[in-house]
Amino acid sequence: MDGAGAHPRKLFRRWSVNVKKHPDDESPDKEPTGSTPAGSPGADGTGHPEGGPDGAPTGVPADDPAGEETGPDRFRAARRFWTDPVGRPDGPQEDGSGRSAGLGRGAAASQAGGSSRNGREDSHREDKPREGLSAARSAEEFLSAADELFAGLSGRRPAAAEGAGERPAAGRAQQARPARGSGQPPRKGSGSVARGEQSPRLPGPLVMTISILAVAATVLAFFADTWTEVLWFNQIGFARVLWTRWGTMSVLFLVGLVVTAASVGTAMVLARRARMEDPTDVSSRNLAAYREMVDPLWRLFSWGAPLLLGTLAALWELVPHWSKVLLALHAHEFGTTDPQFGLDISFYIFHLPLLRLLLGYLTRTVLLAGVVSVALHYLYGGISLTRSPHVTRQARLHLTVLLALYSLLRGASYWLGRYEALASSNAKFDGAAYTDVNAVLPALAILAAIAVVIAVLFLYSLRTESWRLPVIGVVVSVASALVVGWAYPAVVQQFVVEPNAQAEEAPYIQRNIDATLAAYGLGDVEKQAYDARTTVEAGQLKEDAESTTSIRLLDPNVVAPTFQQLQQQKQYYSFTSSMNVDRYDIGGSSRDTIVAVRELNLDGLDAQQQTWVNTRTVYTHGFGVVTAHGNTATSDGSPSFWEGGIPSRGDLGEYEPRIYFGRQSPSYSIVGGSDGALNELDYPDDASNGQVNTSFAGDGGPDVGNLWNKLLYAIKFREVNILFSGQVNAGSQILYDRDPATRVAKVAPWLTLDANPYPAVVDHDDDASTPKRVVWVVDGYTTSNEYPYSQHESLAEAVTDSTGGTTLLRAPAQANYVRNSVKAVVDAYNGAVKLYQWDEQDPLVKAWQEVFPGTVSPMSEMSADLMAHMRYPEDLFKVQRDVLARYHVTDAAEFYSGGDFWKVPDDPTKDGDSPQSPYYLTLQMPGQERASFSLSSVYIIGGNTDRNVLTGFLAVDSETATGEKGKRAPGYGRLRLLELPRSSNVAGPGQVQNKFNTDPVASPVLTLIGQQGSQVIKGNLLTLPVGGGLLYVQPVYVQSSGDTHFPLLRKVLVLFGDKVGFADTLSEALDKVFGGDSGATTGEQVVDGNAGAANDTSKPPTDPAGGGDSTAAPQPSSEPQATVDPSTPAGTAPAPGGSGDPQADLDKALQDAKTAMTDSEAALKAGDWAKYGEAQKRLNDALNRALEADGRLNG
Known part of the structure; x- marks a missing residue:
């Protein structure tokens, strides 16, 4: 192949095969290869020192790939090419006398034939690599260098400079090349920079400035968040909590950092000290380049890596678990022991979590040190993975100690696993079952002993210098884990437990039952068999007057919009979507009460009003509490408020009404001040300026009066106005986390x-x-x-x-x-x-x-x-009722079969599968001396069935009042469970709701109301154990479908046995069920005291902030309204004014009802409550006539 046409990278690869070996790699008496002394036949002095016109080295054919070295060998060859002028194609060539026969790359000028400059011979340069390119240069840079080398040998341009005319490459001196077309001579002293390379650029001033500012901003933000936490805790009086927590976390961080860093750092140092000075195997020689990369950075690497790993391990493994450490240091005994090992429960609650944490941390630290050690031993030749793998003595000693430590920690983990098994999860119940106790626990003990023996064998191998015994131990351990730890328990489970599961598991199920009831506070549940009767008779509820008087008709999850409309007062106030139930002493008797707080709602302000000054310094707090009787309503169905309005009026007496801290409070507000200015809006008023102002006078937040604190909070909340606003002065406080x-x-x-x-x-x-x-x-x-x-x-x-x-x-x-x-x-x-x-x-x-x-x-x-x-917490009660759905069964055999498990019914008034919520109300349980404020729920049959039959009724005594300071009522927290017979067919909530929906009396009325532009809302379905059976009560609300709508109590549904009552009031509905006289006393009487003032919701003044009239609607007229009597018998005489034709009368009544509904909505929108009341009367009259006509038509 023509060398001039070959790619320079390929030629570089071939050239690197025969390039002169470094003197360190060969003996002095061995003649170097890959170079020809000056004057030899192969040297022509024309820029082809090896004699080949294509620049290919002699000794290896251009196309013969034989003799090619590995990547690391070429790496070293390329490095020597750039750092050693001797043996380089364009460097000085040695003759027989040891003189150089050519000019090096760094000569100031070139002369033909290898003559010396100015008549002097060039002195022989030392055969030692120069400090040139770093050993960390990437492969791509070396290939670029090869490209340039080929250009010098063949006379063609480098690939990097194609089409960019440049000087001939032959005979180039070792100097920097001037820019093309500059006409400037090469600059001396820069010859180490190869063509195509660029000197590393330092970041410019702009980049440096931005980086410094970014780091400073991050540090400042962190400091602001940290120090404002200190200010917050100091102000609230719980600084001890902050410093104890931070102190513990800091100690854990330091411990984790030191232990991990010391372990990893020691492993690194030992591994490097054990390195081979002159590795002989091919694998180690191939890693020489990587060693050369690591060695110059060893100091940084040996400190930085352990510190980094230690920091990560401390932050990840230890710091988040500060609470486990503190609990273990302050453990208290439970006074109860576990049934397996006889240890106090405190060991499992306090100590076991800490032991597990430390064991896991130490195990991972040893593993990390081991991984680092293996990697470095491999890098430095201590471990070889060639055809004949071997480990040096030093590496073996090092790794042996680490393996022994790991074995000991593994043994401790096996031993600790015996105690963890007692809280493990199984298919039917939690805790150690038969197989766990009789197979798994012994297996863990055996594996722990084997792990300790393996650790001893590893340590013993330090003396014998052989891993034969430890390896055998590891094999035995793995085999034991498979046989003893997995196979044996599986065999026991399959062939011993499964055929006799009920009998074999019974003792352990009993352990689970007893422990579960104790852990959830259910050990003292009072169970009572309750054979609920389903027949009715007159006066049946006479003995349950206390319970029936307190039947709650206001659903706290329904009436929130009604509170909003009737008691909001201003658009910047609001109530939560769900009210709360409490009890208050009114007139000497305790009354169940719906309670709501009028909180601040900044979203109610117009966009123009939502300035920083308004939202942070003017509108700062809500105002007042609103209460309504839970068992009564006004004649038009609205709540019977006994405390409300602004300023607050009612039976609560004098109280501080300002709500600076609530569930809907703004993220922060700045209040108070030393100038005495009343900058905060307190509440709207009929005064000349339309409002009453105030200034916070308490101690509720950190001080922001000084410049330093202003700066910190401006950074924390990313708000510059805190720093510059005149509203923030010497006495100001900032309220947040509200x-x-x-x-x-x-x-x-x-x-x-x-x-x-x-x-x-x-x-x-x-x-x-x-x-x-x-x-x-x-x-x-x-x-x-x-x-x-x-x-x-x-x-x-x-x-x-x-x-x-x-x-x-x-x-x-x-x-x-x-x-x-x-x-x-x-x-x-x-x-x-x-x-x-x-x-x-x-x-x-x-x-x-x-x-x-x-x-x-x-x-x-x-x-x-x-x-x-x-009161008894609702969430705790929910957890307990879920547990009790299964654990009311206390017999182990019956529990195993699961045939008597229950479940909480879904709420029949809601779509989807969602459990029915428990409810607070005052009731008297069977056998209880007197009624008490309680929290209750019901159960139905469990399992995969749709049968909705009642099986149990659960109630907890929530009464705490004794009239004495610090003394709680003795009955508080007493759980009572009524268990119905298994043969009972008492309807559950789902069946009851179905009966209400299909009742021939109630259904047409509710359907008709829904067809006239109104929406029917069914409230909470209450269950009460009264009259020897179970009474269901459900309030029915109606609200308009228009823009302004809120639910009003219109009807009440009642069921006892199979009898349904439907009427305007609870008393009437009960009487319909119990033969005309239930004997019950209800709470629907007119409320005395200040109820009138509380219900006075006359139109409030115009909003002084420019928001216009309040969006709250005044209380609808409380005049008595005609009621719909659905029990009018069919075939009676037509209503007065009727035509005598039932169909015509029905059509006329429905048309009148539709007109009345339209007029009612229009009056409600206009705020004309007189017309609204009149329209409601006409609506009720029309509905009565429609029902009467429908009865005659179908009779």
Whole structure:
């Protein structure tokens, strides 16, 4: 092949085969190859030093690939080509006398025939590589160099300069080439830069400036976020929590960094010290180039890699688990032992998680050090993987120690696995089953012993210098793991357990039942057989007056739009989508109450009003609490408010109404100030300026009066106005993290929290002379997933129901122990947080009290009024009812069969499969002395069946009031379960809803209402154990389908046995079921006291901020309305004014109803409540006439 036509990269590959070997690679007496002394026949002095016109080296044919070296060999050859002038085609050639016969690349001028410059001979240059190109140069750069070399040998242009005319390559001096067309001579002293290469560029000033600013901004933002956290915790009084947590995390970080960095760094140093000075095998020689890359950077590499790996390991492995360390250091005993090993439960809850964490961390650290050691030993020749693999003595010693450590840690892991088996998950139940106890636990002990023996064998091999015994041990370990750890348990399960599963598993199922009931607080459930009757008789509910009086007709998940329309007052206020249920003492008796807080809603402001000054310094807080009786409604179906309006009026008495901290509060507000200016809008008023202003007077947030804090918070919230606004002065405070659950989560990071706190107006200090306060109550839970033999539950799934569920904050994915250990109270005015110990027996809360001393107050400090508003947490009850659906079965054999498992029914009023929500109401359970505020739910048959038959009724006593400070009612938390006979056919919620929907009396009326432009909404379906059976009650709401719509209570549905009652009021519906006189007392009487003032929702003044009239609609007329009597018998005389033709009367009535509905909607939009009331009367009259005509027509 013609060398001039060959690609330069190919020729470079061929040339590199015979290029002169470096003196270090050959003995001095061996004649170098690949070069021809000056004056030999092969040297013509024309730029082809090897004699070949194509520049191909003699000694190897141009097309003969024989003798080609490997990539690393060519790498070294190319390096010597650029760093050693001797033996290079264009460098000085040695003659027999050792003189150079040509000019090197670095000569100042070239002369033909190899004569010396200015009559002097060039001195022989040392046979030592120059410091030229770095050993880290990429392969692409060397191939470019080969391209240029070929150009010098063949007289053609390099590939990189095709078409860009340049000087001939032959006889080039080692100097920098001038730019094409510059006319400047080459610059001396730059000959080490090959053509086609560019000197590395330093970043320009702009890039450097931007980089410095970016780093500075990142550091400043991190510092601002960190220091503002310190300010926040100092202000709220929980600085100990922050510093304890940060201190523990810092210690763990340092420990992780030091241990990992020391382990990896030591492994690297030992591996490099054990390197071979002159590797002889081909594999090691091939890695020489990579060693040359590593050696110049060894110091950086040997420090940087361990520190980087240590940092990552500490941040990933240890720092996030600070709580496990603190718990283990402050462990408290449970006083209960596990049934297998006899250890206190505290070992599993407190110590086992820490042991698992440390063992996993150390194991991964040893593995990491081992991987690094193997890699470096391979790089430096200590390990060879050629045809005859071998390991040097030093490498063997190093790796032997690491393998021994790993074996010991593996043995510890096997041993620890014996205890972890007690909380493992199985198909039917959690915990160690028959196979686990009789096969897996012994197998783990055997494997642990084998691992220790293997570690000893590895250490013994240090003396024998042979891995024969350890390798045998490893093989035995693997075989044992397969036989003892896998095959043997499988055989036991298949041939011992499966044929006799019920009998063999019974003792372990009983362990699971007992542990599960204890871990979820279900050990003292009071079970009662309840043979519910289905027959009815007059006066049947006379003995259940306390329960029937408190039947709640207002559904807190339905009436939110009604509260919004009737009590919003201004467009910048709003209520949450779901109300809360509490009880208050009104007139000497406890009444179930729907409670809502009027919070600030900045989205209600016009776009022009949403300036920074308005949204951050003027509109800062909500105002007031709105309450309504749960068991009553006004005559037109609207809630019977007994506290409401602005300013607040009603029976609550004097309280602080300003809501600076709530569930819908803005992200931050700046309040207060030293200048005494009243910059904040307090509430709208009829005064000349249309509003009353105020200024925050509490201590609710960090100070932003000084320039430094302004700067920090301007950075934190990315808002420059904080720094320059005149509204921010010496006495200003910044309020943020204002959601009650968020505040509690920050000060108590060890709690799982209910994300749906409820409000209460309480006398927090038991001093009647001071105003009451609005507080938020947040339930806090201590949880664990380590309780031995207890069943694991998904808390997130358990608390999700038809209302949308509540999201638990910081809930574990799985848990098998839960306690409502803390009640947190957040002041709605100043955001102060106080934690009360609610469960005085929980070892977990005791441990956390020692970790953060002084942060949790004893229950004895809780005021009597605050105690009266505590309640049993709904989320805990949801978890317990899910567990009890299976674990009401306490017989192991029956539990194994699963034939009596229950499930929570789906909500029949909602679409889709979503469990029915439990409900708060005051009721008296069978056998209970008196009614109490309770939380209840029902069960239906479990399994894969659509049969909706009631099987159980669960209720928990939620009453806490005693009238004494710090003393809780003795019955609080008592769980009662009514178990219906298995042969019972009492309808479940699904069947009951179907009966309501198909009732011949109720269905036509509700269908007719829905056809007249209104929407029928069915409220919560309540179940009550009264009258010796089970009573179902469901409120029915109607709302307009127009733009302005809100639900009003119009009808009530009742079922007992097979009898359905449908009427305007609960009393009437009950009487229809129980023969005209149920004997019940209901709460639908007219409310006395200040209810009239609370229901006074006259039109508020114009919004002073320019928002116009409030969007809240006034209270509809409360005048009595005609009711629809669906029980009018068929065939009766036509209504007065009728034509006598039933069909004509029906058509006329329906037309009148449609007209009345249209007029009603128009009056509602116009705010004309007189016309609205009149239209509603006409609508009811038309409906009555339609039903009467329909009865005559079908009679």
